Amino acid sequence: MIHAVGLTKQYKNVTAVDDLTFDVKPGVVTGFLGPNGAGKSTTMRMIVGLDNPTSGTVTIGGENYRDLKRPLEKVGALLDAKSVHPNRSAAAHLRWIAQSNGLPTSRVDEVLGLVGLSDVAGKKAGGFSLGMGQRLGLAGALLGDPEVLILDEPVNGLDPEGIRWVRGLMQALAAEGRTVLVSSHLLSEMAQTAENLLVIGRGRLIADTRVRDFIRDHSATTVLVRTPYVEEFSGALDAEGIAHERQKDEEGRDQIAVPDATSDDIGALAYSTGVLLTELTEKSASLEDAFFEMTQGSVQYRAAGAGADAGAKQEGR
Structure with missing residues (x-):
């Protein structure tokens, strides 16, 4: 050790x-x-x-x-x-x-x-x-x-x-x-x-x-839902006070993103309200997501670009 x-x-x-x-x-x-x-x-x-x-x-x-x-x-x-x-x-x-x-x-x-x-x-x-x-x-x-x-x-x-x-x-x-x-x-x-x-x-x-x-502990989980009944299921989420966002997936199809939720909970809600789901995916953040979330205040050198100061130094070891 x-x-x-x-x-x-x-x-x-x-x-x-x-x-x-x-x-x-x-x-x-x-x-x-x-x-x-x-x-x-x-x-x-x-x-x-x-x-x-x-x-x-x-x-x-x-x-x-x-x-x-x-x-x-x-x-x-x-x-x-x-x-x-x-x-x-x-x-x-x-x-x-x-x-x-x-x-x-x-x-x-x-x-x-x-x-x-x-x-x-x-x-x-x-x-x-x-x-x-x-x-x-x-x-x-x-x-x-x-x-x-x-x-x-x-x-x-x-x-x-x-x-x-x-x-x-x-x-x-x-x-x-x-x-x-x-x-x-x-x-x-x-x-x-x-x-x-x-x-x-x-x-x-x-x-x-x-x-x-x-x-x-240092990243979020999002549940992605696809259903032919977007309006109905969005209303069911509203009724339960569950925050969500309607969006398009990579193929342009309607889907609902539910942050900080589990697929078990969202699936149970769909079952209880009788809404057919064609996709129920729990998208967990990666180690990379968690790492950047945790260390963003500890980066010594940043390249100029999104979210960085234009005059920042080039990255070094």
């Missing part, structure tokens, strides 16, 4: 991470979300001892990362897939890591096969595509068969098959009882991958919850 208490990182006049307290528990994939500049990468660097906290503590299994006797067997991290010597082959890169950490070199072939790089094991990493570089970084993180995985944007540059593979890998490792912390800007993918969420903004903790609870 990763345990952080009051974790803070100050750079001169900028507070990158501000009093974060959280636990990342084993057995589930925990998504680490936040707008650009929120402090995600800094937090991950502090977990593995690459940055020193200004104050607060963070431990892995009750120990500081720097005190771990065999760190790669405890923690596997992918924080920067580009940190590979370009003239070193994939296999040589992994053998160097294995030998310097007292790991069996036989593990190199195993992880190359696991991430799908066996056929290019002898090729120089400098010629790898972004997706291949990500796979090599994952191989390095898995080299010690670690109890804890910390992955920063692991699906960046991967094709759909690769993204699906990484999703399955993380879920399988968590199912084995490992601790998995992963950050990503692909919110639709995170909704399919993670069970728990840590959400931060401007360095502060915004939410520490399950994915489904985050979506439920």
